Every structure is written in C-alpha cells, then in structure tokens.
Amino acid sequence: MKITHIRIILFILLGCLVLVSCSFDTQGIQGITTDLCGNGIKEGDEECDELDFGGETCETLGMGQGELFCTDSCEIDSSGCFSVTCGDGVIDSGEDCDEEDLGGEDCEALGFSGGVLGCDFT
Ligand SMILES: [Ca+2]
Ligand SMILES: [Ca+2]
Helix, strand or coil: CCHHHHHHHHHHHHHHHHHCCCCCCCCCCCCCCCCCCCCCCCCCCCCCECCECCCCCCCCCCCCEECCEECCCCCEECCCEECCCCCCCCCCCCCCCECCECCCCCCCCCCCCCCCCCCCCC
C-alpha cells in the first residue's frame, strides 16, 4: 500500500471521527426544574419543605402559636396552630373552654356522674 493510500484512509477515518461526536439530547426537555419537594429546602412555589418554612410560623401566619407541619406536597399544614387568647371568654382554636364558656360541655357529657365543670387557665 502506498503512502498516498494510507494518507487517504487516515483522512477518511479522521473525517469520520469528526462527524461522529457526542452531544446532549435535549429533545423533550421542558425546562430546568429547580423545585424538588422533599429535599428539605423551600424553593419556588413550595410553601415549605420538611422543616423549612421560609421563616413562617403559626404566629407569622396570624394563627397563634403551635407547630406548623409540611405536607408531602410541600404545602403548609397549620392544624398544629392554636390560639393563645385563653382568658378572653371565647373558645378559640385549640381551646376546650374559656372562662365560663364550656362549649356546651358538662361533667355528665364528659362521662362523669356529676359535679360542676370548670375551665382551667393553662
Ligand atoms: Ca424543595
Ligand atoms: Ca379564647
């Protein structure tokens, strides 16, 4: 085989190597998603992520005190919040009673045989 033939073969092989290259297949990619619910970091449209509430508390949400929970879909669950207005005479969220307002309960309704039901300020 002549040197010219070898050069031609090398040229063709190098040309093929240049034509065949690896590149990213970006078809089907809608966009880069940075939100990942469950990674423990509140991002994007997430209200929370695990223990990351972005600084929100029951108090900042105007729901008294207590503990916020985060759902599996990264939404805040405020069912653990309760009012701290014990003593205002009105039963608020998280209160069984308030002063004279016993919420219609009495000792018999609570399973006792008798007595006078009161409300503790705790
Ligand atoms: Ca997240
Ligand atoms: Ca109250």
